[in-house]
Amino acid sequence: MAELMNTIVLVTGGSGGLGRALARAFARQGSRVVIAARSEAKLKEAAEEIGGEGGQVLALPCDVAEKTQVEELAAAIRARWGAVQILINNAGVARAASFLETTDAMWDEVLRTNLTGAFYCCKVFLPGMIEAKWGRIINIGSTTSKVGYSHVAAYVSSKHGLLGLTRALALETARMGITVNAICPGYLDDELTHANAQRMAEKTGKSVEQILASFASTAPQRRLIDPDEVAGLTLLLASEKLGGMTGQAVSVDGGATMA
Numbered sequence: 001m002a003e004l005m006n007t008i009v010l011v012t013g014g015s016g017g018l019g020r021a022l023a024r025a026f027a028r029q030g031s032r033v034v035i036a037a038r039s040e041a042k043l044k045e046a047a048e049e050i051g052g053e054g055g056q057v058l059a060l061p062c063d064v065a066e067k068t069q070v071e072e073l074a075a076a077i078r079a080r081w082g083a084v085q086i087l088i089n090n091a092g093v094a095r096a097a098s099f100l101e102t103t104d105a106m107w108d109e110v111l112r113t114n115l116t117g118a119f120y121c122c123k124v125f126l127p128g129m130i131e132a133k134w135g136r137i138i139n140i141g142s143t144t145s146k147v148g149y150s151h152v153a154a155y156v157s158s159k160h161g162l163l164g165l166t167r168a169l170a171l172e173t174a175r176m177g178i179t180v181n182a183i184c185p186g187y188l189d190d191e192l193t194h195a196n197a198q199r200m201a202e203k204t205g206k207s208v209e210q211i212l213a214s215f216a217s218t219a220p221q222r223r224l225i226d227p228d229e230v231a232g233l234t235l236l237l238a239s240e241k242l243g244g245m246t247g248q249a250v251s252v253d254g255g256a257t258m259a
Contacts, residue, residue, distance in 0.1 A: 001241075003239055003240050004026065005029065006030060006032060007031045007032070008082055008086070009033045009034065009086040010034045010036065010087050010125065011023045011033065011034070011035050012062070012121060013037055013140075014035030014043075015037035015045070015059075017191055017227065019037070019046075020050075021228055021231045022088055022227075022230070023050055024231070025228070025234065026234075026238075027050050027056065028053070032081050033056065033058070035047065035060075036060050036064070036091075038061065038062070039061075043061060060073055064113065064118070065113045065116060070117075083132065084125045085129065085134065086135070087125045087129075087137045089117070089118040089121055089122070089138070089140060089162075091114075091118075092158075093113045096151050098151055102153055102154055110155055114158035114161075115158045129173075130178070134177040134178065135179075136178070137169065137180040138181055138182070138238065139166050139182040139183075140230075141159050141162050141182040142155075143251065143257050145160055145163040145184045146163070146249065162182065163182055166180055167247045170246040174246060174247075178246075179245060179246040181247070183249075183252060184250065186218070186256045187219075187224050189225060216254075219255055220256070229252055
């Protein structure tokens with residue numbers, strides 16, 4: 001995808017898991033990749049890994065739930081490389097609890113990071129895309145963007161909201177050379193899923209392997225999703241090959257949701 005060469009890409013939540021896979025995929029295409037996250041230590045580790053492969057990468061700490069930090073991030077990127085052309089809203093948190101056990105603080109944290117954080121990033125980086133008459137916004141949703149799950153009411157609400165934001169913004173930017181889409185992965189085969197499986201195993205007495213198998217069983221393919229599969233679709237959505245696709249929510253979930 002030669003058109004991605006030297007494009008300026010921002011991946012929020014880019015220090016680990018899916019975010020790191022997304023950043024690595026764009027770097028391999030010759031893009032200039034900014035990874036942003038709250039943990040400076042993990043950012044440094046990710047930047048060293050991607051840079052070690054020859055990628056152009058800039059690691060900048062940022063909490064997307066704080067608008068001033070997003071504005072400072074934009075200023076730092078513009079000073080170094082220019083305006084962001086491809087925004088991937090990947091930063092997110094998940095907290096499991098029954099609805100009645102979901103505290104106000106938990107609700108606020110999940111909504112501010114997963115939904116308000118994406119809103120702030122779109123608000124700050126969209127003007128540069130409008131000025132350039134070209135841009136890509138790719139929001140990383142989840143199967144919970146489309147269906148409900150028990151004991152994760154805040155997370156489900158945030159991901160449903162992210163899909164609504166995707167569609168509304170796609171309509172407003174449809175004639176500006178900008179596309180706005182969402183990718184909705186199922187259970188990913190990454191360290192976050194394995195960490196969640198470990199916590200569930202400790203609570204239930206089941207083995208980690210049993211928990212992972214239960215995750216995989218939610219999809220007809222009976223497997224977890226490789227982060228690189230999501231990254232491959234993200235590259236396509238960012239390219240001119242799918243320039244006519246906007247306002248869509250594409251599932252990469254082994255067939256778990258078919259809508």
